[in-house]
Amino acid sequence: xxxxxxxxxxxxxxxxxxxxxxxxxxxxxxxxxxxxxxxxxxxxxxxxxxxxxxxxxxxxxxxxxxxxxxxxxxxxxxxxxxxxxxxxxxxxxxxxxxxxxxxxxxxxxxxxxxxxxxxxxxxxxxxxxxxxxxxxxxxxxxxxxxxxxxxxxxxxxxxxxxxxxxxxxxxxxxxxxxxxxxxxxxxxxxxxxxxxxxxxxxxxxxxxxxxxxxxxxxxxxxxxxxxxxxxxxxxxxxxxxxxxxxxxxxxxxxxxxxxxxxxxxxxxxxxxxxxxxxxxxxxxxxxxxxxxx
Amino acid sequence: xxxxxxxxxxxxxxxxxxxxxxxxxxxxxxxxxxxxxxxxxxxxxxxxxxxxxxxxxxxxxxxxxxxxxxxxxxxxxxxxxxxxxxxxxxxxxxxxxxxxxxxxxxxxxxxxxxxxxxxxxxxxxxxxxxxxxxxxxxxxxxxxxxxxxxxxxxxxxxxxxxxxxxxxxxxxxxxxxxxxxxxxxxxxxxxxxxxxxxxxxxxxxxxxxxxxxxxxxxxxxxxxxxxxxxxxxxxxxxx
Numbered sequence: 001x002x003x004x005x006x007x008x009x010x011x012x013x014x015x016x017x018x019x020x021x022x023x024x025x026x027x028x029x030x031x032x033x034x035x036x037x038x039x040x041x042x043x044x045x046x047x048x049x050x051x052x053x054x055x056x057x058x059x060x061x062x063x064x065x066x067x068x069x070x071x072x073x074x075x076x077x078x079x080x081x082x083x084x085x086x087x088x089x090x091x092x093x094x095x096x097x098x099x100x101x102x103x104x105x106x107x108x109x110x111x112x113x114x115x116x117x118x119x120x121x122x123x124x125x126x127x128x129x130x131x132x133x134x135x136x137x138x139x140x141x142x143x144x145x146x147x148x149x150x151x152x153x154x155x156x157x158x159x160x161x162x163x164x165x166x167x168x169x170x171x172x173x174x175x176x177x178x179x180x181x182x183x184x185x186x187x188x189x190x191x192x193x194x195x196x197x198x199x200x201x202x203x204x205x206x207x208x209x210x211x212x213x214x215x216x217x218x219x220x221x222x223x224x225x226x227x228x229x230x231x232x233x234x235x236x237x238x239x240x241x242x243x244x245x246x247x248x249x250x251x252x253x254x255x256x257x258x259x260x261x262x263x264x265x266x267x268x269x270x271x272x273x274x275x276x277x278x279x280x281x282x283x284x285x286x287x288x289x290x291x292x293x
Numbered sequence: 294x295x296x297x298x299x300x301x302x303x304x305x306x307x308x309x310x311x312x313x314x315x316x317x318x319x320x321x322x323x324x325x326x327x328x329x330x331x332x333x334x335x336x337x338x339x340x341x342x343x344x345x346x347x348x349x350x351x352x353x354x355x356x357x358x359x360x361x362x363x364x365x366x367x368x369x370x371x372x373x374x375x376x377x378x379x380x381x382x383x384x385x386x387x388x389x390x391x392x393x394x395x396x397x398x399x400x401x402x403x404x405x406x407x408x409x410x411x412x413x414x415x416x417x418x419x420x421x422x423x424x425x426x427x428x429x430x431x432x433x434x435x436x437x438x439x440x441x442x443x444x445x446x447x448x449x450x451x452x453x454x455x456x457x458x459x460x461x462x463x464x465x466x467x468x469x470x471x472x473x474x475x476x477x478x479x480x481x482x483x484x485x486x487x488x489x490x491x492x493x494x495x496x497x498x499x500x501x502x503x504x505x506x507x508x509x510x511x512x513x514x515x516x517x518x519x520x521x522x523x524x525x526x527x528x529x530x531x532x
Contacts, residue, residue, distance in 0.1 A: 168382070
């Protein structure tokens with residue numbers, strides 16, 4: 001039984017990383033209708049910044065706050081500089097632009113820090129606690145607590161603050177929002193900033209878990225896209241549930257189904273998504289939308 | 294000084310010209326309606342003021358040219374535009390729709406928010422009952438009330454309402470239009486109404502512009518005008 005719970009803990013802790021990135025994707029997609037392929041690479045950049053800062057022996061709180069603020073600013077900057085010029089063009093254009101941002105970011109990371117993987121210390125230390133035969137590392141506990149706090153903050157921001165409500169209004173009906181005086185363009189940029197800041201936090205949390213190199217988020221982003229799709233692309237709770245579900249199915253399937261092992265486990269989440277989307281095309285918590293022709 | 298003034302305003306959707314040099318004035322405290330058949334340019338006139346369509350000519354709000362402003366800035370100058378089809382935020386609750394609007398008002402009126410909210414709930418009690426519902430769950434008439442309430446709560450100086458009676462039952466349409474003069478007095482507004490239902494509009498407005506094919510066919514005090522005049526001018530050519 002403790003084996004089962006150990007797998008569950010491991011699955012959830014991977015799943016939280018997917019959930020965090022899926023959440024960032026949803027914030028951008030829901031706001032501006034752009035699927036930001038570069039989200040993972042931007043988070044990688046933030047993780048490298050954090051690693052560089054912590055290597056310079058800056059205290060962790062300073063590192064985290066600094067990286068979050070910087071990531072936010074970079075996210076807003078990316079939207080203003082790269083996305084805004086193609087905002088009115090077709091969605092394919094913005095998709096290609098985010099691909100360009102991905103390649104650019106990767107090149108920048110490579111030219112500053114090289115392409116060798118690095119091991120990164122956890123902000124929460126290396127210890128672990130044992131609960132009835134199940135090992136839970138401080139890193140896992142810390143990451144879970146941080147992501148949960150992030151989720152609550154984000155939810156409160158969108159539900160309770162005037163700016164959050166304006167952002168939702170801009171998403172919901174951009175024209176009406178403009179007619180009320182909401183600066184819709186800036187609301188979208190703010191969404192990009194929030195997503196990048198969130199990605200930065202997830203990057204800091206993921207680096208100790210997966211090891212840091214320029215492609216750390218390559219696989220993670222596949223699962224994050226999958227998680228966002230599973231949850232319905234516009235639903236934040238959906239993205240989180242999707243992420244956790246994918247993390248758990250992945251670990252469980254490789255732990256209990258011998259022929260899947262660690263090679264085929266990449267396939268399992270996608271089989272799950274296929275199944276869900278066949279039954280609920282709008283995703284778990286997504287809303288049915290009719291396509292405009 | 295007029296609250297709103299248009300001089301020689303033309304408007305274009307791409308290559309299509311929707312307004313052909315119209316002149317229009319809305320005096321402070323006046324309720325003016327734009328009448329005319331579908332495609333006459335009523336909606337486009339409102340959209341021109343809100344800068345949602347490309348225009349030439351002069352548009353002034355309280356003597357200040359807004360021809361080069363963005364829609365959000367025109368709103369911040371005190372022009373509330375309640376679009377046709379209501380344009381509520383369907384994912385937001387009634388309460389969120391209203392507090393969003395209250396948050397956009399000029400700072401000088403921020404002390405009046407709760408009194409204004411009470412006033413709005415006084416006109417439209419159903420909104421208070423449903424304040425925690427999402428706007429999408431409201432009926433057409435209730436969404437129209439919400440859209441007007443939202444316009445009011447932004448504390449505008451000029452309120453532009455586009456086809457508020459569209460798709461509403463006649464009784465409800467009369468009720469909503471019947472409130473306009475009260476609203477003007479209570480909120481110190483100048484109101485510009487685009488309305489296809491001339492019979493209803495004539496009763497509640499001070500002055501009427503009849504539009505056809507993007508031009509002004511007739512300008513007259515509503516009291517001097519009968520329904521037959523409107524019909525004649527808009528369907529049979531200039532009077």
